Amino acid sequence: MNTSTHMHEDFNALSDDAFRLRFRSWLEKNCPDDVRRPAHRLRGKRAREWFRLLYENGWRAPAWPREHGGMGLSIPKLIIYDEELDRAQISRTVDMGESHLGPTLIKLGTEEQRRRYLLPMLNCEEWWCQGYSEPNAGSDLASLKTRAEADGDHFVINGQKIWSSFAADATHVFLLVRTSTEAIKQKGITFILADMSTPGIIVKPIINIAGEDDFCEVFYDNVRVPAANVIGRVGDGWAVSRSLLGMERLYIGSPRNSQIAMQALQAMGKALGISDESQFADTWAELSLELHAVQCLYRETARALGEGKVPENELSMLKIASTEHFQRTTEAMLELAGEYGAIGTVPWGRDRIDMRQLYMLARPATIYGGSSEIQRNILSKRLLALPNA
Ligand SMILES: Cc1cc2nc3c(=O)[nH]c(=O)nc-3n(C[C@H](O)[C@H](O)[C@H](O)COP(=O)(O)OP(=O)(O)OC[C@H]3O[C@@H](n4cnc5c(N)ncnc54)[C@H](O)[C@@H]3O)c2cc1C
Numbered sequence: 001m002n003t004s005t006h007m008h009e010d011f012n013a014l015s016d017d018a019f020r021l022r023f024r025s026w027l028e029k030n031c032p033d034d035v036r037r038p039a040h041r042l043r044g045k046r047a048r049e050w051f052r053l054l055y056e057n058g059w060r061a062p063a064w065p066r067e068h069g070g071m072g073l074s075i076p077k078l079i080i081y082d083e084e085l086d087r088a089q090i091s092r093t094v095d096m097g098e099s100h101l102g103p104t105l106i107k108l109g110t111e112e113q114r115r116r117y118l119l120p121m122l123n124c125e126e127w128w129c130q131g132y133s134e135p136n137a138g139s140d141l142a143s144l145k146t147r148a149e150a151d152g153d154h155f156v157i158n159g160q161k162i163w164s165s166f167a168a169d170a171t172h173v174f175l176l177v178r179t180s181t182e183a184i185k186q187k188g189i190t191f192i193l194a195d196m197s198t199p200g201i202i203v204k205p206i207i208n209i210a211g212e213d214d215f216c217e218v219f220y221d222n223v224r225v226p227a228a229n230v231i232g233r234v235g236d237g238w239a240v241s242r243s244l245l246g247m248e249r250l251y252i253g254s255p256r257n258s259q260i261a262m263q264a265l266q267a268m269g270k271a272l273g274i275s276d277e278s279q280f281a282d283t284w285a286e287l288s289l290e291l292h293a294v295q296c297l298y299r300e301t302a303r304a305l306g307e308g309k310v311p312e313n314e315l316s317m318l319k320i321a322s323t324e325h326f327q328r329t330t331e332a333m334l335e336l337a338g339e340y341g342a343i344g345t346v347p348w349g350r351d352r353i354d355m356r357q358l359y360m361l362a363r364p365a366t367i368y369g370g371s372s373e374i375q376r377n378i379l380s381k382r383l384l385a386l387p388n389a
Pocket residue numbers: 129130131132133134135136137138139140162163164165166215364367368369370371372373374377389
């Protein structure tokens with residue numbers, strides 16, 4: 001079913017070069033200045049305006065199938081799409097609707113649910129956040145305790161979520177709730193959607209170490225949600241939330257952030273006139289080689305996913321390698337910046353770089369989407385056949 005007002009052209013019919021040039025020239029003409037390397041992560045109204053512009057011009061939802069209003073790009077074209085965003089220095093903006101919920105609905109939602117939710121997600125009339133983690137259920141997510149009890153054709157939700165990114169900006173939330181405590185803990189979980197304006201939902205922003213209020217605590221106090229908002233079957237939420245894990249970890253493992261940090265490091269080296277000095281050249285060579293390895297792993301993993309495989313080990317390795325490289329690069333930047341590192345945005349030659357913000361963005365990357373320790377546990381068991389930690 002076509003959930004969009006129109007179906008996009010088949011970009012996969014274009015050669016890779018022709019597609020690259022089309023997107024590049026559109027970005028050059030249309031991308032607003034504040035979207036390119038913004039001083040702060042785009043969010044709220046400004047993020048929605050940017051995604052709406054992409055939508056109106058046919059550049060929205062690159063991975064969604066065309067019949068659902070996306071661009072339907074093949075994996076090689078998706079990589080080009082990302083490379084052009086990097087080239088234009090557009091930093092990553094979280095859009096949980098497009099990246100998480102939309103593909104889940106396309107795969108596992110009913111036709112009615114797709115008709116109701118996909119178009120407002122694409123045109124940004126509705127904006128989503130993710131309510132999975134709880135104070136005692138992060139790495140061990142299956143221990144979540146937020147309850148949903150059936151009451152006629154509704155569920156009544158009570159509990160607390162935490163670290164819900166951009167919940168204060170969201171109109172809707174997709175969340176995991178416990179509907180049964182009888183079976184093993186993964187079994188009694190249900191995936192459900194809620195309107196953030198429903199009485200009983202209270203959002204409290206958390207100020208992080210960078211001084212930003214990106215994520216929130218969200219309290220659910222007798223929140224009545226229609227049973228029709230359940231995605232998949234009641235009790236199957238664990239499988240529903242896991243169905244897209246491969247794409248999510250590929251997205252988080254993308255070397256995009258590392259590339260942005262490397263561009264900044266290079267600009268700093270040039271501005272300081274030390275590009276050829278041995279200490280800088282050593283650091284640069286080491287980080288460049290590591291980045292090349294991450295890029296190769298990313299392409300191989302993306303290709304395997306495109307062929308319908310789920311390369312679990314590669315996804316875990318990619319998550320670790322990409323996020324830890326991002327951290328090392330931003331650490332090298334701060335060390336080079338000396339006293340300027342604490343200031344915020346500083347001109348380095350023709351570039352204006354906020355090293356502090358890049359550094360702060362890199363810190364949590366080894367936590368969200370499954371921490372480095374958890375990924376190493378997975379690899380030690382699956383790849384090295386070591387016993388449980
Ligand atoms: C920037 C950011 C955005 C986020 N956005 C969202 C969001 O939008 N929605 C949402 O639901 N959640 C979100 N999260 C939460 C994220 O999913 C959790 O932080 C993550 O799953 C880790 O859980 P935790 O914070 O409870 O840490 P814990 O699970 O308590 O872990 C604490 C430390 O112990 C380590 N550890 C835990 N278990 C083991 C083990 N078995 N072996 C070895 N080490 C272990 C971890 O690696 C970590 O270093 C976000 C987090 C961050 C940082």
